[in-house]
Amino acid sequence: MAAQPKQQRALKTRDDILHAAAVTFDELGYKGASMREIMRRAGVTLGAVYFHFDNKEALARAVMLSQTGELTANLDSEGAQRMVDFSMVWAHQLNVSPLIRAAVRLAVEQQAHGIGDKVSYGDFEAIFQTWLESAREQGELAPGVDPSVVAEFLVGAFTGVQHYAQLSDAMATLPDRVVRMWHLLLPGIVTRECLDRLVIDPARGRVAVPPAGGDSAA
Amino acid sequence: MAAQPKQQRALKTRDDILHAAAVTFDELGYKGASMREIMRRAGVTLGAVYFHFDNKEALARAVMLSQTGELTANLDSEGAQRMVDFSMVWAHQLNVSPLIRAAVRLAVEQQAHGIGDKVSYGDFEAIFQTWLESAREQGELAPGVDPSVVAEFLVGAFTGVQHYAQLSDAMATLPDRVVRMWHLLLPGIVTRECLDRLVIDPARGRVAVPPAGGDSAA
Numbered sequence: 001m002a003a004q005p006k007q008q009r010a011l012k013t014r015d016d017i018l019h020a021a022a023v024t025f026d027e028l029g030y031k032g033a034s035m036r037e038i039m040r041r042a043g044v045t046l047g048a049v050y051f052h053f054d055n056k057e058a059l060a061r062a063v064m065l066s067q068t069g070e071l072t073a074n075l076d077s078e079g080a081q082r083m084v085d086f087s088m089v090w091a092h093q094l095n096v097s098p099l100i101r102a103a104v105r106l107a108v109e110q111q112a113h114g115i116g117d118k119v120s121y122g123d124f125e126a127i128f129q130t131w132l133e134s135a136r137e138q139g140e141l142a143p144g145v146d147p148s149v150v151a152e153f154l155v156g157a158f159t160g161v162q163h164y165a166q167l168s169d170a171m172a173t174l175p176d177r178v179v180r181m182w183h184l185l186l187p188g189i190v191t192r193e194c195l196d197r198l199v200i201d202p203a204r205g206r207v208a209v210p211p212a213g214g215d216s217a218a
Numbered sequence: 219m220a221a222q223p224k225q226q227r228a229l230k231t232r233d234d235i236l237h238a239a240a241v242t243f244d245e246l247g248y249k250g251a252s253m254r255e256i257m258r259r260a261g262v263t264l265g266a267v268y269f270h271f272d273n274k275e276a277l278a279r280a281v282m283l284s285q286t287g288e289l290t291a292n293l294d295s296e297g298a299q300r301m302v303d304f305s306m307v308w309a310h311q312l313n314v315s316p317l318i319r320a321a322v323r324l325a326v327e328q329q330a331h332g333i334g335d336k337v338s339y340g341d342f343e344a345i346f347q348t349w350l351e352s353a354r355e356q357g358e359l360a361p362g363v364d365p366s367v368v369a370e371f372l373v374g375a376f377t378g379v380q381h382y383a384q385l386s387d388a389m390a391t392l393p394d395r396v397v398r399m400w401h402l403l404l405p406g407i408v409t410r411e412c413l414d415r416l417v418i419d420p421a422r423g424r425v426a427v428p429p430a431g432g433d434s435a436a
Contacts, residue, residue, distance in 0.1 A: 112330035160378025
């Protein structure tokens with residue numbers, strides 16, 4: 001531990017706080033979570049919490065922003081398959097990861113707490129667009145399909161499908177809903193040949209995703 | 219006024235309260251709205267408010283439930299066109315009607331307030347399914363399309379597209395987003411012939427929808 005560079009230690013502390021905040025938001029809701037409770041769960045001082053995050057809202061924004069990095073960490077497919085795999089990881093993680101659950105819940109409910117931050121949605125839109133453009137370069141997109149239009153729509157569609165699954169059965173059916181969604185959408189997005197090749201399977205979402213602060217488990 | 223039947227008067231009072239509650243929720247948010255403020259705006263006694271609604275949550279649920287009736291009141295098209303027209307009315311009303319704005323906002327944020335009511339979403343799913351089944355009877359649906367799968371997806375998709383538009387530009391671009399959404403989705407849902415016939419136009423959503431308590435304006 002003593003050999004660990006200072007900066008790396010600070011990063012680990014920040015990650016611990018972020019993870020503790022997510023668990024607390026997930027369990028108690030944004031309103032119910034206090035900086036003191038987050039401090040207690042992270043096993044750090046209140047000073048450390050405030051060194052990294054100005055206030056609870058800053059923590060909530062950081063939790064929302066952490067989604068894309070967490071979810072894309074272990075993807076190894078490309079183009080359209082990467083987009084589908086990503087959605088399966090997301091649907092699975094929403095059932096098992098407090099960080100992802102808290103991030104998505106905060107993103108949906110933020111306006112009830114006086115926050116109006118679309119940055120996390122913008123992140124998703126940007127990565128969808130990148131993957132769709134790479135799909136187009138590989139000849140996977142149907143003629144006339146505009147990656148930016150599809151990317152924008154997918155962000156909204158995923159958000160709403162998640163929300164409806166949350167209200168309906170606390171997210172248990174989300175992976176199946178995502179499969180049905182792709183079967184509806186993909187024929188309008190990719191070529192017939194690409195569609196025949198794509199694997200739309202919730203099992204591909206059950207890959208290990210490192211937890212927040214994962215590299216510091218040692 | 220004296221000739222007005224008692225029951226009708228009670229209905230008008232209930233509508234007045236519902237409308238005042240929506241305006242208050244829209245302006246102050248659920249948390250900020252009090253039964254006393256709603257009473258003041260409705261111009262009724264606190265006793266009248268509690269006669270019709272047990273508490274603020276009951277009012278919120280009633281506001282959420284009022285959506286479908288309000289939005290379908292003036293539709294005169296059928297099948298797939300009715301579904302598209304409905305979405306345009308919805309997108310327009312989200313820009314102009316406090317009742318619809320409050321209803322949708324409450325539905326999205328309800329879990330932040332400890333409410334988990336999917337009834338309003340179920341209402342939407344049921345009417346989409348009805349219209350899709352009528353579209354199928356008229357030969358408008360593409361082969362293999364399952365009305366219940368499409369209806370469930372549409373509820374999620376509309377919810378999320380609305381939410382993203384709300385965060386992005388306070389709903390101003392929602393009608394255009396809905397147009398783009400239909401252009402993406404409809405080729406997978408309806409036949410080519412039906413698609414060529416459909417009018418996907420925000421102007422069709424700018425029909426007059428009666429306000430809550432509308433028939434009692436006299």
